[in-house]
Amino acid sequence: MLNIVIFGPPGAGKGTQAKLLIDKYQLIHISTGDLLRSQVDAGTELGLQAKKFMDKGDLVPDDVVIGMINSQIDKNKNANGFIFDGFPRTTIQAEALDNLLNQKNIPVKIVIALEIEQNELISRLTKRADIEGRSDDQDISTILERIKNYHEKTAQLLTYYKNQNKLVSINGIGNIEEIHERICKIIDIR
Numbered sequence: 001m002l003n004i005v006i007f008g009p010p011g012a013g014k015g016t017q018a019k020l021l022i023d024k025y026q027l028i029h030i031s032t033g034d035l036l037r038s039q040v041d042a043g044t045e046l047g048l049q050a051k052k053f054m055d056k057g058d059l060v061p062d063d064v065v066i067g068m069i070n071s072q073i074d075k076n077k078n079a080n081g082f083i084f085d086g087f088p089r090t091t092i093q094a095e096a097l098d099n100l101l102n103q104k105n106i107p108v109k110i111v112i113a114l115e116i117e118q119n120e121l122i123s124r125l126t127k128r129a130d131i132e133g134r135s136d137d138q139d140i141s142t143i144l145e146r147i148k149n150y151h152e153k154t155a156q157l158l159t160y161y162k163n164q165n166k167l168v169s170i171n172g173i174g175n176i177e178e179i180h181e182r183i184c185k186i187i188d189i190r
């Protein structure tokens with residue numbers, strides 16, 4: 001089973017690249033951001049609670065997102081593999097994912113980290129605000145808070161996965177197709 005984590009700061013292009021990979025490798029896309037936004041749109045209790053964190057650029061509590069991942073994996077028992085996008089974002093989430101997948105004997109195979117400098121992230125997210133209308137892209141203070149949270153809580157996972165020999169860093173600058181090719185080359189030699 002081909003389980004991939006696509007990793008990087010907000011605006012790195014994780015969602016865009018994940019969508020190309022699911023087509024090519026027939027994977028199930030699990031994006032915690034998308035799952036949370038659909039709960040917000042549906043006005044569920046979980047969505048209402050999550051929105052408070054998302055609007056400030058903060059992370060939603062670990063137990064909420066871990067619960068969502070659990071149920072998505074269980075729903076797709078016959079999958080060729082999963083691509084985790086925007087998850088894990090904390091060490092607790094990464095350990096929970098390892099426990100969950102190891103129990104099922106389907107560990108994470110590779111972690112693809114998209115590398116991009118901060119100015120480029122800010123410019124992409126500000127542009128995305130107009131195109132996609134996401135509420136957490138609308139103001140610069142929320143964007144900066146999300147990037148700060150990435151550095152404080154998420155970036156440490158680079159070491160976590162490096163220690164497991166699963167981390168591959170990819171230059172995330174370039175056109176979408178070029179970056180996709182870079183990622184596929186890595187996946188195909190693993």
Ligand code: AMP
Nearest residue numbers: 032033053054058059060065086087089
């Ligand atoms: P994303 O679409 O991945 O940029 O996520 C949008 C927002 O959803 C984030 O800023 C967080 O508030 C929340 N979120 C998404 N994934 C997670 C996660 N794995 N852990 C905690 N919060 C998350």
